[in-house]
Amino acid sequence: MTEVLALAVYGYAGLFITSFLASTVLPLGSEALLLLLINKGYEPIFVIMIASVGNYCGACTTYYIGLVGRKDIIEKHMVSSQQHLINAEKWFTKYGAYSLLFTWVPVIGDAITAMGGIMRLDFKTFSVFVLLGKLLRYISVTCMALELLS
Template sequence: MFEQLMIPVSAYAYMSLFITSFLASTVLPIGSEALVILLIRSGYDLPVVVLVATTGNYLGACTTYYIGLKGRTGVIEKYLSISRKDLEKADRWFTRYGSYALLFTWVPLIGDAITASGGLLKLNFRIFSIYVFIGKFARYLVLAYIAAGI
Protein backbone atom coordinates (compact mmCIF):
# COMPACT_ATOMS: atom_id res chain seq x y z
CA MET A 1 0.00 0.00 0.00
CA PHE A 2 2.83 2.42 0.83
CA GLU A 3 4.30 1.91 -2.66
CA GLN A 4 0.96 2.94 -4.19
CA LEU A 5 1.03 6.20 -2.24
CA MET A 6 4.60 6.94 -3.32
CA ILE A 7 3.79 6.97 -7.04
CA PRO A 8 1.70 10.17 -6.96
CA VAL A 9 4.15 11.82 -4.57
CA SER A 10 7.13 10.99 -6.77
CA ALA A 11 5.30 12.25 -9.85
CA TYR A 12 5.08 15.68 -8.25
CA ALA A 13 8.34 15.71 -6.31
CA TYR A 14 10.27 18.00 -8.65
CA MET A 15 7.31 20.32 -9.15
CA SER A 16 6.85 20.51 -5.37
CA LEU A 17 10.55 21.25 -4.95
CA PHE A 18 10.40 24.01 -7.56
CA ILE A 19 7.34 25.65 -5.98
CA THR A 20 8.74 25.34 -2.45
CA SER A 21 12.09 26.79 -3.53
CA PHE A 22 10.38 29.64 -5.37
CA LEU A 23 8.14 30.53 -2.43
CA ALA A 24 11.04 30.25 0.03
CA SER A 25 12.71 33.07 -1.88
CA THR A 26 9.62 35.28 -2.06
CA VAL A 27 6.56 35.56 0.12
CA LEU A 28 6.72 32.68 2.58
CA PRO A 29 9.14 32.33 5.46
CA ILE A 30 9.73 28.67 4.66
CA GLY A 31 12.77 26.69 3.77
CA SER A 32 13.28 24.27 0.93
CA GLU A 33 16.22 22.52 2.58
CA ALA A 34 14.14 19.76 4.19
CA LEU A 35 12.59 18.81 0.86
CA VAL A 36 16.00 18.78 -0.84
CA ILE A 37 17.33 16.47 1.86
CA LEU A 38 14.24 14.23 1.68
CA LEU A 39 14.49 13.88 -2.10
CA ILE A 40 18.23 13.17 -2.07
CA ARG A 41 17.88 10.58 0.69
CA SER A 42 14.93 9.03 -1.18
CA GLY A 43 17.16 8.38 -4.18
CA TYR A 44 16.21 11.23 -6.49
CA ASP A 45 18.84 12.35 -8.98
CA LEU A 46 21.19 14.73 -7.14
CA PRO A 47 22.00 17.02 -10.12
CA VAL A 48 18.31 17.35 -11.03
CA VAL A 49 17.32 18.13 -7.43
CA VAL A 50 20.04 20.80 -7.21
CA LEU A 51 19.07 22.34 -10.55
CA VAL A 52 15.32 22.39 -9.81
CA ALA A 53 15.82 23.89 -6.33
CA THR A 54 18.32 26.45 -7.64
CA THR A 55 16.06 27.50 -10.52
CA GLY A 56 12.99 27.88 -8.31
CA ASN A 57 14.90 29.82 -5.67
CA TYR A 58 16.59 32.00 -8.31
CA LEU A 59 13.26 32.87 -9.97
CA GLY A 60 11.79 33.71 -6.57
CA ALA A 61 14.73 36.04 -6.00
CA CYS A 62 14.07 37.63 -9.40
CA THR A 63 10.51 38.35 -8.27
CA THR A 64 11.78 40.04 -5.12
CA TYR A 65 14.36 41.97 -7.18
CA TYR A 66 11.59 43.18 -9.51
CA ILE A 67 9.46 44.38 -6.60
CA GLY A 68 12.48 46.28 -5.28
CA LEU A 69 13.26 47.63 -8.75
CA LYS A 70 9.78 49.13 -8.92
CA GLY A 71 10.44 50.82 -5.57
CA ARG A 72 7.63 49.05 -3.77
CA THR A 73 9.05 49.32 -0.24
CA GLY A 74 5.54 49.05 1.22
CA VAL A 75 5.02 45.75 -0.59
CA ILE A 76 8.47 44.57 0.50
CA GLU A 77 7.73 45.30 4.14
CA LYS A 78 4.15 44.01 4.17
CA TYR A 79 4.17 40.95 1.93
CA LEU A 80 7.80 39.90 1.91
CA SER A 81 8.21 40.57 5.65
CA ILE A 82 11.45 42.48 5.12
CA SER A 83 11.82 45.34 7.58
CA ARG A 84 13.45 48.68 6.88
CA LYS A 85 16.11 47.65 9.37
CA ASP A 86 16.91 44.57 7.27
CA LEU A 87 16.97 46.67 4.09
CA GLU A 88 19.41 49.08 5.75
CA LYS A 89 21.58 46.13 6.80
CA ALA A 90 21.52 44.84 3.22
CA ASP A 91 22.52 48.29 1.95
CA ARG A 92 25.53 48.15 4.28
CA TRP A 93 26.44 44.74 2.79
CA PHE A 94 26.34 46.32 -0.68
CA THR A 95 28.46 49.23 0.48
CA ARG A 96 31.01 46.86 1.96
CA TYR A 97 31.04 44.01 -0.60
CA GLY A 98 29.50 45.49 -3.74
CA SER A 99 27.76 43.06 -6.07
CA TYR A 100 29.49 40.14 -4.33
CA ALA A 101 26.87 40.56 -1.57
CA LEU A 102 24.45 38.87 -3.98
CA LEU A 103 26.31 35.60 -3.50
CA PHE A 104 24.75 35.53 -0.02
CA THR A 105 21.08 35.89 -0.92
CA TRP A 106 20.59 32.39 0.50
CA VAL A 107 21.53 33.46 4.04
CA PRO A 108 18.50 33.32 6.38
CA LEU A 109 17.04 36.66 7.55
CA ILE A 110 19.28 38.91 5.42
CA GLY A 111 19.16 37.11 2.04
CA ASP A 112 15.75 38.36 0.93
CA ALA A 113 16.67 41.87 2.00
CA ILE A 114 19.83 41.70 -0.13
CA THR A 115 17.71 40.61 -3.08
CA ALA A 116 15.18 43.41 -2.59
CA SER A 117 17.96 45.95 -2.08
CA GLY A 118 19.51 44.84 -5.34
CA GLY A 119 16.31 45.90 -7.05
CA LEU A 120 15.96 49.10 -5.03
CA LEU A 121 19.55 50.01 -5.96
CA LYS A 122 18.72 49.21 -9.60
CA LEU A 123 21.66 46.86 -9.99
CA ASN A 124 22.27 45.53 -13.47
CA PHE A 125 19.99 42.50 -13.86
CA ARG A 126 22.62 40.44 -15.68
CA ILE A 127 25.10 40.91 -12.82
CA PHE A 128 22.31 40.28 -10.31
CA SER A 129 21.39 37.04 -12.09
CA ILE A 130 24.93 35.70 -12.30
CA TYR A 131 25.79 36.25 -8.64
CA VAL A 132 22.42 35.16 -7.27
CA PHE A 133 22.34 32.00 -9.37
CA ILE A 134 25.92 31.08 -8.41
CA GLY A 135 25.24 31.65 -4.71
CA LYS A 136 22.03 29.66 -4.69
CA PHE A 137 23.51 26.87 -6.81
CA ALA A 138 26.51 26.54 -4.47
CA ARG A 139 24.22 26.41 -1.46
CA TYR A 140 22.00 23.64 -2.85
CA LEU A 141 24.99 21.71 -4.18
CA VAL A 142 26.67 21.65 -0.76
CA LEU A 143 23.38 20.77 0.94
CA ALA A 144 22.70 17.94 -1.51
CA TYR A 145 26.18 16.45 -1.12
CA ILE A 146 25.88 16.61 2.66
CA ALA A 147 22.45 14.94 2.46
CA ALA A 148 23.87 12.26 0.19
CA GLY A 149 26.71 11.63 2.60
CA ILE A 150 29.33 12.15 -0.07
Protein backbone atom coordinates in the same frame (compact mmCIF):
# COMPACT_ATOMS: atom_id res chain seq x y z
CA MET B 1 7.06 18.20 8.63
CA THR B 2 3.79 16.83 7.29
CA GLU B 3 3.75 19.69 4.75
CA VAL B 4 7.15 18.57 3.47
CA LEU B 5 5.92 14.98 3.15
CA ALA B 6 2.87 16.19 1.25
CA LEU B 7 5.05 18.22 -1.14
CA ALA B 8 7.30 15.20 -1.72
CA VAL B 9 4.38 13.60 -3.61
CA TYR B 10 4.94 16.23 -6.30
CA GLY B 11 8.66 15.42 -6.56
CA TYR B 12 10.64 17.78 -8.76
CA ALA B 13 7.66 20.08 -9.39
CA GLY B 14 7.07 20.40 -5.65
CA LEU B 15 10.74 21.19 -5.15
CA PHE B 16 10.66 23.90 -7.82
CA ILE B 17 7.57 25.53 -6.33
CA THR B 18 8.90 25.32 -2.77
CA SER B 19 12.29 26.70 -3.80
CA PHE B 20 10.61 29.52 -5.72
CA LEU B 21 8.36 30.49 -2.83
CA ALA B 22 11.22 30.24 -0.33
CA SER B 23 12.93 33.09 -2.17
CA THR B 24 9.90 35.40 -2.26
CA VAL B 25 7.54 36.82 0.34
CA LEU B 26 6.78 33.57 2.15
CA PRO B 27 8.81 32.54 5.19
CA LEU B 28 9.51 29.10 3.80
CA GLY B 29 12.55 26.87 3.48
CA SER B 30 13.28 24.40 0.71
CA GLU B 31 16.04 22.39 2.37
CA ALA B 32 13.78 19.89 4.12
CA LEU B 33 12.09 18.89 0.86
CA LEU B 34 15.44 18.73 -0.93
CA LEU B 35 16.78 16.40 1.76
CA LEU B 36 13.67 14.25 1.65
CA LEU B 37 13.88 13.87 -2.13
CA ILE B 38 17.57 12.95 -1.92
CA ASN B 39 16.70 10.40 0.76
CA LYS B 40 13.95 8.96 -1.48
CA GLY B 41 16.47 8.39 -4.26
CA TYR B 42 15.80 11.32 -6.56
CA GLU B 43 18.69 12.16 -8.87
CA PRO B 44 20.96 14.60 -6.95
CA ILE B 45 22.01 16.62 -10.01
CA PHE B 46 18.36 17.24 -10.96
CA VAL B 47 17.50 18.12 -7.37
CA ILE B 48 20.34 20.66 -7.29
CA MET B 49 19.42 22.21 -10.64
CA ILE B 50 15.68 22.39 -10.00
CA ALA B 51 16.07 23.85 -6.50
CA SER B 52 18.64 26.38 -7.74
CA VAL B 53 16.55 27.53 -10.69
CA GLY B 54 13.37 27.73 -8.61
CA ASN B 55 15.12 29.73 -5.90
CA TYR B 56 16.72 31.98 -8.52
CA CYS B 57 13.32 32.66 -10.15
CA GLY B 58 11.90 33.59 -6.75
CA ALA B 59 14.84 35.94 -6.20
CA CYS B 60 14.13 37.55 -9.58
CA THR B 61 10.60 38.28 -8.36
CA THR B 62 12.00 39.97 -5.25
CA TYR B 63 14.52 41.89 -7.38
CA TYR B 64 11.68 43.11 -9.60
CA ILE B 65 9.64 44.27 -6.61
CA GLY B 66 12.66 46.29 -5.47
CA LEU B 67 13.26 47.58 -9.00
CA VAL B 68 9.74 48.96 -9.39
CA GLY B 69 10.04 50.69 -6.05
CA ARG B 70 7.61 48.68 -3.96
CA LYS B 71 9.41 49.21 -0.66
CA ASP B 72 6.04 48.92 1.06
CA ILE B 73 5.74 45.27 -0.04
CA ILE B 74 9.34 44.59 0.91
CA GLU B 75 8.96 46.12 4.36
CA LYS B 76 5.62 44.44 5.01
CA HIS B 77 6.25 40.92 3.66
CA MET B 78 9.92 40.27 2.95
CA VAL B 79 11.94 41.50 5.86
CA SER B 80 11.15 41.06 9.50
CA SER B 81 12.19 44.59 10.41
CA GLN B 82 13.20 47.92 8.92
CA GLN B 83 16.62 47.29 10.45
CA HIS B 84 17.17 44.25 8.20
CA LEU B 85 16.61 46.44 5.15
CA ILE B 86 19.03 49.05 6.51
CA ASN B 87 21.62 46.33 7.20
CA ALA B 88 21.14 44.92 3.70
CA GLU B 89 21.71 48.36 2.20
CA LYS B 90 24.94 48.78 4.20
CA TRP B 91 26.06 45.27 3.21
CA PHE B 92 25.21 45.91 -0.43
CA THR B 93 26.96 49.29 -0.45
CA LYS B 94 30.09 47.80 1.11
CA TYR B 95 30.34 44.57 -0.94
CA GLY B 96 28.37 45.42 -4.07
CA ALA B 97 27.26 42.58 -6.31
CA TYR B 98 29.32 40.07 -4.30
CA SER B 99 26.76 40.37 -1.51
CA LEU B 100 24.29 38.62 -3.83
CA LEU B 101 26.20 35.39 -3.32
CA PHE B 102 24.53 35.34 0.12
CA THR B 103 20.89 35.86 -0.82
CA TRP B 104 20.18 32.38 0.57
CA VAL B 105 21.03 33.47 4.13
CA PRO B 106 17.93 33.45 6.34
CA VAL B 107 16.44 36.81 7.39
CA ILE B 108 18.74 39.15 5.47
CA GLY B 109 18.87 37.26 2.15
CA ASP B 110 15.55 38.56 0.84
CA ALA B 111 16.53 42.09 1.84
CA ILE B 112 19.81 41.78 -0.09
CA THR B 113 17.91 40.52 -3.13
CA ALA B 114 15.44 43.40 -2.95
CA MET B 115 18.31 45.83 -2.49
CA GLY B 116 19.71 44.70 -5.84
CA GLY B 117 16.51 45.92 -7.44
CA ILE B 118 16.22 49.05 -5.34
CA MET B 119 19.78 50.04 -6.26
CA ARG B 120 19.07 49.26 -9.92
CA LEU B 121 21.85 46.71 -10.27
CA ASP B 122 22.26 45.43 -13.83
CA PHE B 123 20.07 42.31 -14.17
CA LYS B 124 22.80 40.25 -15.85
CA THR B 125 25.17 40.95 -12.96
CA PHE B 126 22.37 40.22 -10.50
CA SER B 127 21.62 36.93 -12.24
CA VAL B 128 25.21 35.68 -12.29
CA PHE B 129 25.83 36.28 -8.59
CA VAL B 130 22.44 35.13 -7.34
CA LEU B 131 22.37 31.95 -9.42
CA LEU B 132 25.95 31.12 -8.46
CA GLY B 133 25.23 31.63 -4.76
CA LYS B 134 22.08 29.54 -4.85
CA LEU B 135 23.76 26.79 -6.88
CA LEU B 136 26.69 26.57 -4.44
CA ARG B 137 24.27 26.44 -1.53
CA TYR B 138 22.24 23.56 -2.96
CA ILE B 139 25.38 21.69 -4.00
CA SER B 140 26.62 21.97 -0.40
CA VAL B 141 23.34 20.83 1.13
CA THR B 142 23.09 17.91 -1.31
CA CYS B 143 26.70 16.82 -0.72
CA MET B 144 26.13 16.87 3.04
CA ALA B 145 22.96 14.82 2.62
CA LEU B 146 24.69 12.27 0.41
CA GLU B 147 27.56 12.02 2.87
CA LEU B 148 25.13 11.32 5.72
CA LEU B 149 23.33 8.68 3.64
CA SER B 150 26.50 6.79 2.74
